[in-house]
Every structure is written in structure tokens, then in C-alpha cells.
Amino acid sequence: xxxxxxxxxxxxxxxxxPPNRRTxxxxxxxGVQGSAKMLGELLDxxxxxxxxxxxxxxxxxxxxxxxxxxxxxxxxxxxQDSDEAGCVSFHCDPSPRAQPSSGSTLFxxxxxxxxxxxxxxxxxxPESLGAAGPEGPQAVPGESIWIALVxxxxxxxxxxxxxxxxxxxxxxxxxxxxxxxxPDSDRDWxxxxxxLRELCFSQVIREGGHSVVWAGKLQGELVxxxxxxxxxxAQFQAEKTVYELPGLRHDHIVRFITAGQGGPGSLSSxxxxxxxLYPKGSLCHYLTQHTSDWGSSLRMARSLAQGxxxxxxxxxxxxxxxxAIAHRDLSSQNVLIRDDxxxxxxxxxxxxxxxxxxxxxxxxxxxxxxxxxIMEAGTQRYMAPELLDKTLDLQDWGTAxxxxxxxxxxxxxxxxxxxxxxxxxxxxxxxxxxxxQNWAVxxxxxxxxxxx
Numbered sequence: 001x002x003x004x005x006x007x008x009x010x011x012x013x014x015x016x017x018p019p020n021r022r023t024x025x026x027x028x029x030x031g032v033q034g035s036a037k038m039l040g041e042l043l044d045x046x047x048x049x050x051x052x053x054x055x056x057x058x059x060x061x062x063x064x065x066x067x068x069x070x071x072x073x074x075x076x077x078x079x080q081d082s083d084e085a086g087c088v089s090f091h092c093d094p095s096p097r098a099q100p101s102s103g104s105t106l107f108x109x110x111x112x113x114x115x116x117x118x119x120x121x122x123x124x125x126p127e128s129l130g131a132a133g134p135e136g137p138q139a140v141p142g143e144s145i146w147i148a149l150v151x152x153x154x155x156x157x158x159x160x161x162x163x164x165x166x167x168x169x170x171x172x173x174x175x176x177x178x179x180x181x182x183p184d185s186d187r188d189w190x191x192x193x194x195x196l197r198e199l200c201f202s203q204v205i206r207e208g209g210h211s212v213v214w215a216g217k218l219q220g221e222l223v224x225x226x227x228x229x230x231x232x233x234a235q236f237q238a239e240k241t242v243y244e245l246p247g248l249r250h251d252h253i254v255r256f257i258t259a260g261q262g263g264p265g266s267l268s269s270x271x272x273x274x275x276x277l278y279p280k281g282s283l284c285h286y287l288t289q290h291t292s293d294w295g296s297s298l299r300m301a302r303s304l305a306q307g308x309x310x311x312x313x314x315x316x317x318x319x320x321x322x323x324a325i326a327h328r329d330l331s332s333q334n335v336l337i338r339d340d341x342x343x344x345x346x347x348x349x350x351x352x353x354x355x356x357x358x359x360x361x362x363x364x365x366x367x368x369x370x371x372x373x374i375m376e377a378g379t380q381r382y383m384a385p386e387l388l389d390k391t392l393d394l395q396d397w398g399t400a401x402x403x404x405x406x407x408x409x410x411x412x413x414x415x416x417x418x419x420x421x422x423x424x425x426x427x428x429x430x431x432x433x434x435x436x437q438n439w440a441v442x443x444x445x446x447x448x449x450x451x452x
Contacts, residue, residue, distance in 0.1 A: 024061035025118045026053035027077040028152055038394045040079040052115070055079035056394065060087035060110055061117035064155070065094055066147050068104040075106075075151040077117045086110035092120045106151065170209075193261040193271055201225060201264035205281070210235040210349065214264065218274055223257060226273040227264075236271040239349040243273065247315065247322025252307030254278075254336065254346035275346070283343060283412070284332035287419045296341050297420040301413050303342035304335060308409055311345065312402050314356035324354040326401035329378025330408035332415055350378050354398035374401070382408040 026042060043052035055061075060080035066073050080087070087110050094107035107123050199218050206213040210232040214225040228236040242248065243256035255276035263269045280286055283300070292300065314324040327334075327345065334347035352374070374397050377387045384407035386392045386400065393400040417423055 022055040022059040022061065022079065022112070023052050023114045024055060024079050025063075025077045025115055026051045026079075027074060028148070036076070036078045039081055041395065053078055057081050058083045058087070060084065060112055061092075061115070062111075063092050063094070063109045063117040063120065064151065065107045065120065065123060066104060066151055067107060067123050068147065072107075072123055073147045075148045076155065080110060083112075084110055087112040090116065092117050094120050094123050193259065195269070196258070196260040196262045196272060196274070199223075199225065199260075199262050199272070199274070215277060218257065221257075222277045222279075224275045224277040226275060228271045228273075230270055233271060235349050236273070239347075239351075240271075240273060242325065242348045242351045242353070245322055247317060247320040248325075250307060250310045252303045252342065252344050253310065254344050254348075278336040278338060278344065280337035280339065280341075282333050283335040283337060283415070286337045287332065287415060291419045291421050292341070292416070294420060294422040297416050297422075299341055300337075300343050300416050304345070304412060304416075305409065307343065307345040308405060311351070312354075312405070314354075324356050324398065324402075326352050326354055326398070327405050327408075328352060328376070328401065329382075330405055330412065331379040331382045332412055333379070335412065350376065352401065354401065356398075377404070382411055384408070 040053035040055045058080045060083050062080050064076040066075050089111045090113050092109040092111050094109045096105050097108045098106040201214045201216045205215050211226050211228045216225045240259050257274040261269050311325045315322050328350040336344050377383050384404040
């Protein structure tokens, strides 16, 4: 047996996870900047290694070892951010993943039982490293800390680099009005969606990074048609999943009519969401064209708060379950105005169903909940600071995402009230409010408000 770490004997019997939570060995070198601690809850077992970690986002443990000149050192152990194919293994069976330097090979394992990443039985020796000694490579605990530091730094750099590249790609695509390419965009989706042959397209009313919104008609009813290119199938499916929740019916949430496929004229067919049409347009457009008296401003503000409160609430009603939902892209472009000048919340493409007190029924679809999926958010100037600087509390991410939505709501309330002439002198309401890029309420609004 090669490279046995002997960590099992050091783990106390008290560190037992509930049946639905995986517990893994946790190790990382001291002094390392950045940590995988956010992937689980560390068990309080004393200051020194090894420690246990109770996973938040998967049922999978991982281990990383480095084989250098016939010697093996443990580098990192903990929870995976999501389940993967290797997690079905009951034991840690390392396989080579990378060669950070000549004569050095990085081995990793994934496994799906409690504390399965505590040790390994052998490291397969690649031919490129030559023959090892008669007893094979042995771990040298005294030398592992420096290698752990280097390997962990490389691991974090590679992870951060991948995230940055993805974010830059998304930003570039959105800036040029192109949809973000998806790895599964070429799958055969058209067999799963009905052809909406009675759908008529009239004119484009909005273009976004992943979709184009048309005004049109379906069976004589005026509708809004959100058309996605086939490469944006992932965005379409995410938004369709939320809209099709049976309990998602509210006066201040955009009304979903149906989903299918089609296209205007000779353009190629693609996936579509058919929604109720609100001719007055977005809150952003409406506020650039109109001011509102105190009563109308309160109606807009109250309806907006009611719609968001409904999204955030977990409820059973008339036998239908609605999970709590975080919007994550609340902006004046994604809020629409009804004929009575109340608001409805739309664009649920980034909405995420939150964990609740009630166990959801089996028919409620699940969504990815890894750290990257949770941190993803929408319009930057409406984002809460904890999303911008990546300090969102992942231990209680459901509450944290609700709070981030409320931050965005506060900015929308300021936009509404800044166009209410009853709150400021008649010659001083800000006609250019929508051009501001400030992150906080402007000082002149505070100084001129009726609350002084």
C-alpha cells in the first residue's frame, strides 16, 4: 500500500454528517490566500489538521496529491463544488491530471462516501516518470507544506483564470449584442417544443444579449414574443423552468402564456417564450417620458415591492407549491408598466429557486447551486456590493440573494421617486436621472426631500 496518509485514526467519531450531507476530510496549507472553505461547513475539531468539512453543494469529496521524484505529498482535500462522474466511486482512486513541472505529476480523486478522501491505496506511476524504487513512492509529511502551497496556488490561479475568461466572454458578447455561446447549444431541441404556427411577429421592441423581444399576436391576442437563438438554449430552458412553475401567478409578475418554437418570416426557427404584452413598455422607458404624482409613484413602488415579495415567498396555495425565488437581475429595464401604471416584474432568465423550509415535491425541477451559479448576477449598476466583490455569504446564500434583490429594489424606488414632482420644486426634477451612473442615492435628492 503506497502513500497511506493515516488520517482516519485522527478523525473523531463525533464528526458524523446527517444522511443528506456528505462529510469529507479538509486540508490546505497554512498561509494560503483564498480557500475552498466556502464549499462546506468546517467542523470544529481543533486548530491542527486534519479537519472535517460538511459539504454544501455536492455529495462528493476530492483529494489532490503530487508525485515528485518518487515521493507523494498530500496537497489539498475537501468538498467538490458539484457532483461529477467520479463521485460514484466509494474509494479514492487517484488519476493523473497535470504536470506542473518536469518530474512532477498532479493526481486527483473524487469519491462519494464520508471521509473517502482521507487516504488512497496507490498512485499509478506514469511511464514518463521512469521507474520508482522497489517500495514505490512514499508520502513525506515534512516536505508537503511547500508543495501544497505551490500546488494550491496553481489550482486557484487556474480556477480564477477560467472564471475570468468566461466573464470576459459574456461581457464581450453582451456588449456586441451577440448571444453567449453554450457548450450544449447544438443539441436537438426542436423535437421537444411545439411549433407555434398561429404566432405572428410584428416588430422588435427590445434586443438583449441572449434574446430578441417582439410584439406580435397569438390567436388574435396581443403578446410579447421572447425569441432565443438555438445557441442560447440554456438561457431559454432556465427562464422557461421558472415561468412554468404552477404557483407562479401574480398580478405583478409578467404573465407567461406558452413556450414553443418559431421565427419571423424567413428567419430560422428557434425557441420562444410567449408572454403578455405591456404596451407602456419598461419602467426605464416610462420614467424617461413621464413624471408621476405622489399617488401614481406610490402605486408603482407598492406593486413592485409586492411582486418581489411574492417571488421571495415560499408557499402552498390551492394544492400548488411555489418555491422561494431570487430574481438576481432586477433593473428598470426588466420591470414593465401596466395600463393602470402599476409594475410587473419580468425577465426571469437569471432567477434561482432557493432552499426553503418545505421539501419541494418531486415534480418541482432543480437548478444548479454551485458557487459560480449562485454568484452569477445581472445588470452591474444594480448589483449589491457583496455580489460585485464576491463576498456573498454562501453559508446562507438563500437569505443573501434575497437581500441583494432588496438592494436592487431600493435603487428602483429611488428612480420612481426621483420622477415625482411632488417631492421637489417644480423647476428642479431631474429630467436626466436615467443618465446617472451613481451607485447610491444622489445627495441632491436627500437635501431636497420632504423628510427634512
